[in-house]
Amino acid sequence: MTARRVAVIGAGPAGLAAAAAALRAGAEVTLVDAAEQPGGQYHRMPPDAFRTRPRHGRRDFDRVLGHPRCAWWAETSVWTLERAEPGEAPRVHVLRGPADGDGRDRFVLEPDALVLASGAHDRVLPFPGWELPGVFTAGATQALAKGERLAVGDDVVIAGSGPFLLPVAASLLEAGSRVLEVLEANPAATVLRGWARRPWELAAQGGKAAELAGYAALLARHRVPYRTGRAVVEARGDGRVEEAVTARLRADWSVLPGSERTVPADAVCVSHGFSPQLELPVAAGCALTEGDRFVRVDDDQLTSVPRVYAAGEITGIAGAPAARAEGLLAGWLAAGGAPAAPESRRARLRRDQGRAFAARLAAAHPIGAAWTGWLRPGTVVCRCEETTYGALRDAADDPAGGAPRVVKLGTRAGLGPCQARICGPTVAELLARPANPHHRPIAQPIRLGELAAPDEKEQE
Template identity: 55%
Template sequence: MTIVVIGAGPAGLAAARSALRAGADVTLLDSSDQLGGQFWRHLPDAAHAAKQRVLHHGWSTFEALASEVTQHPSCTLVQNAQVWLIEQRDDGAPRVHAHVGPVDSVGRTALTLEPEALILATGAHDRTLPFPGWTLPGVYTAGAAQALAKSERIALGSRAIVAGAGPFLLPVAQSLALTGARVLGVYEATTTAALMRGWGAKPWQLGAAVGKMPELAGYVAGHVRHGIPYFTGRAVIEAHGTDRVEAATVARVDASWSPIAGTETTIETDAVCVSHGFTPRLELAIAAGCSITAERFVEVDVRQQTSIRGVYAAGELTGIAGADAALAEGSIAGHFAARGPRSAEISRAARARDRFVSFGDRLDAVHAPRPGWTSWLRDDTTVCRCEEVTSGELASIQSQTASCGLRSLKLSTRAGLGICQGRICGRSVEELLGGTFADGVATDRRPIVSPVRIGDLANASVELPTEETSHQKKH
């Protein structure tokens, strides 16, 4: 049994280990030169860090996974591998195309794999809602701030603000403090009342939260030790500066995240780290033909199999529920992709998955962005950074063209057509333009997943799907 796993974060590593234990030959592909994904992004070996675990939750779990996977004789590890296309073969099985080598380098090695089963564990990236001044140097996604703190021991500023929504803000602030930055405050947009309603309702359903209490206690202790204040019902609504950020305006917000007039406070800062949740990386799943739920995640069954036979998904592709859920889902996906028999270990993983997925659903219900965020914007606020499209331009062109299709709106506004292909602005653009579109197009549909040099593309003997053929294959 040959299996390809794409992604070497918690879900991908757990999937590879589980498949190897079930007797499969596994090829593990990852775009980084280090294992661990975004969750276990760590210092390079040359740094000789004696206490990596201080910066990483569950570091011993990572060490055990990485050791078993990399030392297994049936595992082939391919790092610096950019998967740019998945095709469906005549028999319906997937064909994976990748380039191996440093990103955007010349002469990367082309790699084509035709496994019997495919496990997608491509994770998610930060979602940051736009606000005036968010394009200034010194305004970062919270994920980028944490990644630099973990992997380079770099503090992005001496006086930092962490803002947005969700518990991810807590470890980000702690990572910054451990790197030497003074964190002026953590600003959670969800109000205290909403937090109490969301987390206090039906407490018997929060079994997964009990296991996370020590982790939460560690973050609270770290915040107390470093003197980091925590505020609820507040949001950064504007960043100020010329060549870089020099200050930020924080305001109280109501339950819908609309700023409350008269509550604005301007704080001097040289780093603003913002995260309003995560967006799953769906491109490869869509290219493989997998069905996507109404909530924009990959649809899977109890075995983590997608709507396409032989294609499995695990981790944040199926829902944002944290590393524990990703580990459980990866174990299940790897086991069943390798056609392993039902076992007590997998039954335990299934129960853990169900608990943590329920926790993730509660997380989304409490901390998901509320529609009032659009009132932060002014007409001159940039929404699409790549093409420098403003909120006012989006509204004006939509009104002038009376268009109800996302494809035509993207072409007429240029929003989402820059180098990031809508990864940063896509969801925000969709919400600003109305949220649903007559043509059924979504910004997650990118047949070519990562940038490819024309020379490499010319040498690739593949039939590239268009958006239309990719959509047809899905159904």
């Protein structure tokens, strides 16, 4: 019997696990990622260190990438998925080559099954001055520190919500920055209430507890204060960040008057959770959960589209261990592995534990509804098009043209290079109107010359 052809999109923890499981089940695997090296953000390291420095998971990389039935396509962007006939997996259209290089080649993959593990990116809520040079997302900060050993600043304030702020602080300290403080926007009562709910479930997350203890010890050693119920509500500077204004927040994230404090800093790193990258699942026709937040999957990680599986952050933000478990299950079943096999049962158990952790994470680090009180009329909301909060509200309040499409066209919010990937959820929330910023026939930028090039090549 001919081996199944499985395409895995994304080489982070979920994608690597999916590829490994599909290979064990006997499939021929094509693993695709836009990065030069596998591992995603979680395993990111400098290119030279990747080849020589021992690290957890490196042997797994070698077993997958060196397998005779695995084709590793690095620096490859999936720019669209073409829906196939009923019962068949979508055709995968890719561009091979550096994203900023010339002469990229177009290929089309026609797999028997598809595993989507495209991950997520930081969500950052706007505040006055967030468009200044020197304001970074926490993910970009960590990517530079881990991947290039570059510090974004000498004196850095880290702010936002969620445990991801801690490894970012650790990466900056290792890169030589002085971390002035780490600010969690939710008050201590909210954080403790979320993590203390159903405490017996924490027994399955012993590794997370040890990791948290390690970060706490590192911050204490470097005398970095960790403050809850406080956020950066403004960045100031002449041409770049020179100081950050922080303030105490109530539980709903409204600012407590008189609590503002100015901190001299040359960099501010912010993250208010994550937004899953849903462009490819939406292009494939996958149904989303309520509120269009994540990809809806069944107990086998199968989406609403036959032969299309999903794993990792696009199904819920639960951390790398849960992403690996979902990837193992998705890859095994996509390759035709037995649903009742011991591997499937173990993966389901770890996946369910990860989902419980995700629910706890969401309860401990929610986004307060009153954050919009930080904004002023001149605050930039869409950085690509420099659309301000005042312009957005004026367009929305116009009785003659307040429809969502008219507001979008009139203000240009979401029409810039990022195509609403960054500002889309924020604009929808500010307008109090449902919107799906992920519906794009072209998921990644492609040059007109590349699009007009001769017919795509079949998979090598």
